[in-house]
Each structure stands twice: as structure tokens, then as C-alpha cells.
Amino acid sequence: MTAISVIAECAELVDGAKQLARRFNLPFGPSNAPGLQLILTVRGLVLRDREQPKLGDVWVDWTGGAVAHRRNFGGGRGQAVAKAVGLKKGQTPSVLDATAGLGRDGMVLASLGCQVSLVERHPAVAALLYDGYQRACLDSDIGQWITERVQCHHGQSREMIESLPQHDVIYLDPMFPHRQKSAQIKKEMRLFQQLVGADEDADAVFTVALQHAGKRVVVKRPDYADFIAGQQPHHQIVTKKNRFDVYMTNP
Ligand SMILES: C[S@@+](CC[C@H](N)C(=O)[O-])C[C@H]1O[C@@H](n2cnc3c(N)ncnc32)[C@H](O)[C@@H]1O
Incomplete structure (x- = not known):
């Protein structure tokens, strides 16, 4: 795992950072x-590479930027991820997002009415996620529904799946090696x-x-990826770059 340490931007934030x-x-x-x-x-809270500052900062911002744009103009229930989890008029399934990352997909589903439990195991990513969650809860526009519908958990999803109450949908978006040359991949x-x-344990x-x-x-898989665990899905929702393989548990 890459070395990572927590620091504060100014003296007033040192206690909070500790x-x-x-x-x-x-550390x-x-x-x-x-x-x-x-x-x-x-x-x-922001993540930065001291040796490559040009890569920019990574942080979780559900109140503005790309996430807010997707929430407002992304196509609502017509979005592929919404169709994949079975969101229809009168049906808002509960979702356990077992590979939460920066919570973008989970946020789309919560904004459409789903109860969403986000699970992230990497301590630095989980810290970014909690930080974004806490700020979002305080936001005057989205704070109320974030507080009511979203929960964040730091841990291994296999354990969390077994210990949390049952959810209608379990959503997986494990890291998958990129095919493009690294220069083409977004800096973030x-x-x-x-x-x-x-994510070697995805299967x-x-x-x-x-x-x-x-x-x-x-x-969720890139279009060039094999099926997870070699298992054919019951159906697929295909977009330009990704596909959502859907496995029904009571077909
Ligand atoms: C590709 S990212 C997910 C991106 C996310 N869908 C989004 O919209 O921001 C995958 C994340 O899942 C996490 N992850 C993978 N396997 C996990 C597991 N078994 N338990 C918990 N987290 C896991 C990784 O640490 C990584 O942060």
C-alpha cells in the first residue's frame, strides 16, 4: 500500500487532523x-501527492461540481445505474454499495430516493468519504435527505454484507485495470x-x-472486462464505456 500520512493545513486544524x-x-x-x-x-479533507502536485487534489464534494451536475442534469431514473438497480416509479430499492470509493454512484442512487449504505475499506478513502458525508449533511440543499438516506461504514464489505440488515441490492464497482495509456486516464x-x-477479492x-x-x-465493469467470477449475468445495461451486469437473486 502507498505510504500515506495525515497533516493539517494550518495550526487551528492540527487537533482535528490528529x-x-x-x-x-x-499516521x-x-x-x-x-x-x-x-x-x-x-x-x-483533500488527498494530494506531494511529489506530483500537478495531479491535483482528490476530495469528496457532493454539494457542487460533477456530482451536483449529475444529480441535476444526469437523467434521473433514466440513468444506467438507476435502471440497473431496478429503480422504477413506486420502487426505490435499498442499496448496499459495497465498493463505495468516493461515493459518486451511491450518491446518484440516494438522490433518486434509495436508502444507501456505503462501505469502504481503504482508510484514506473512507476518511475522504466521511468528510464529504459530514459536510453534505450540513448543506442547506441536500443535507436533509443525505442524513435520512445515506450511511457510511468503514470496513471490509464481506463482513459488512453479513452484519448489516439485508438490502434489496448489493452494488459492486471494484477497481479494474485500465486499458488506456496512463496519460489518458483522468488525473484524479x-x-x-x-x-x-x-481489488483482488472482487470475485x-x-x-x-x-x-x-x-x-x-x-x-459495474468497463466494456472490455470479463464477467465477474466468470458468471453470466441475467441481463445487462450497457453505456458507452461501462456496463452494468445484473444478477437476480430470485430469478
Ligand atoms: C472503483 S472504486 C468505486 C468508485 C465508486 N463507485 C464511486 O462512484 O465513487 C472501488 C472502491 O471500492 C473499494 N473496495 C474494493 N473492494 C472492497 C471491499 N472488499 N470492501 C470494502 N471496500 C472495497 C476500494 O477501496 C475502492 O475505493
């Missing part, structure tokens, strides 16, 4: 530590890949998900 480091079991400081840094700033995604690496998580999902398991 608390965060303890909560996610990450605090020093400010010149090599590798990646989680920096607590006045606008929120490069930083994220460097941090998280490959095992899928097997547990099939045993526990109330209605279906949905797996």
Missing part, C-alpha cells in the same frame, strides 16, 4: 513525509489507483453478495 488520523488508524505528519498526504484544510483516477491498487465479495442481496447484485 483525531482523524486516530479514527482511521493513519499523523510529518508535513514533509514522502508519498501521499491527506490534508485537513478549511474547505475539507491515477491518484486514486495509486492509492487503492487492484469472493460477489459470491457473498449473491447469498445476501434481497433482489439483485449489480456489477
Whole structure:
């Protein structure tokens, strides 16, 4: 795993940054530590590569930017991810997003009315996710429904799937090696890949998900990827770059 340390942007944030480091079991400081840094700033928690600052910062912002744009103009229930989980008029399934990452897909589903449990195992990604969640809960536009519909969990999804109450849908979007040359991959995604690496246990998580999902398991894959665990889905929703393989648990 890439080395990562937590630091504060200014003296007033040092206590908060130390608390965060303890909560996610990450080292605090020093400010010149090599590798990646989680920096607590006045606008929120950001991930930065000290040696490659041009890659920019990664953070979770559900109130503005691309996530808000997708929420407002992304196509609502017509979006592929919504169709894949079975969102229809009068049907808003509960979703356990077992590979939450920065929570973008989960957020789309919550904005459309689903109860969403986000599960993320990587401590730095989970810290970014919690930070974005806490800020979103306080937002005057989206805070109320975020608080009512979204829960964040830090842990291994196999364990969380077994311990959380049953959800209608288990959603999986494991990291998949990119086919493009690295220069073509979005800078943010490069930083994220460097941090998280490959999700080698995806097939095992899928097997547990099939045993526990109330209605279906949905797996997001790049268009060139094989089926997860070599298993043919019951149906697929295909977009330009991705597909959503849908496995019904009671076909
Ligand atoms: C491709 S990203 C997901 C992106 C996400 N769908 C989004 O919209 O932001 C995959 C994430 O799943 C997490 N992950 C993979 N396997 C996991 C597991 N078994 N338990 C918990 N988290 C897992 C990885 O750490 C990574 O952050």
C-alpha cells in the first residue's frame, strides 16, 4: 500500500487532523513525509501527492461540481445505474454499495430516493468519504435527505454484507485495470489507483453478495472486462464505456 500520512493545513486544524488520523488508524505528519498526504484544510479533507502536485487534489464534494451536475442534469431514473438497480416509479430499492470509493454512484442512487449504505475499506478513502458525508449533511440543499438516506461504514464489505440488515441490492464497482495509456486516464483516477491498487477479492465479495442481496447484485465493469467470477449475468445495461451486469437473486 502507498505510504500515506495525515497533516493539517494550518495550526487551528492540527487537533482535528490528529483525531482523524486516530479514527482511521493513519499516521499523523510529518508535513514533509514522502508519498501521499491527506490534508485537513478549511474547505475539507483533500488527498494530494506531494511529489506530483500537478495531479491535483482528490476530495469528496457532493454539494457542487460533477456530482451536483449529475444529480441535476444526469437523467434521473433514466440513468444506467438507476435502471440497473431496478429503480422504477413506486420502487426505490435499498442499496448496499459495497465498493463505495468516493461515493459518486451511491450518491446518484440516494438522490433518486434509495436508502444507501456505503462501505469502504481503504482508510484514506473512507476518511475522504466521511468528510464529504459530514459536510453534505450540513448543506442547506441536500443535507436533509443525505442524513435520512445515506450511511457510511468503514470496513471490509464481506463482513459488512453479513452484519448489516439485508438490502434489496448489493452494488459492486471494484477497481479494474485500465486499458488506456496512463496519460489518458483522468488525473484524479491515477491518484486514486495509486492509492487503492487492484481489488483482488472482487470475485469472493460477489459470491457473498449473491447469498445476501434481497433482489439483485449489480456489477459495474468497463466494456472490455470479463464477467465477474466468470458468471453470466441475467441481463445487462450497457453505456458507452461501462456496463452494468445484473444478477437476480430470485430469478
Ligand atoms: C472503483 S472504486 C468505486 C468508485 C465508486 N463507485 C464511486 O462512484 O465513487 C472501488 C472502491 O471500492 C473499494 N473496495 C474494493 N473492494 C472492497 C471491499 N472488499 N470492501 C470494502 N471496500 C472495497 C476500494 O477501496 C475502492 O475505493
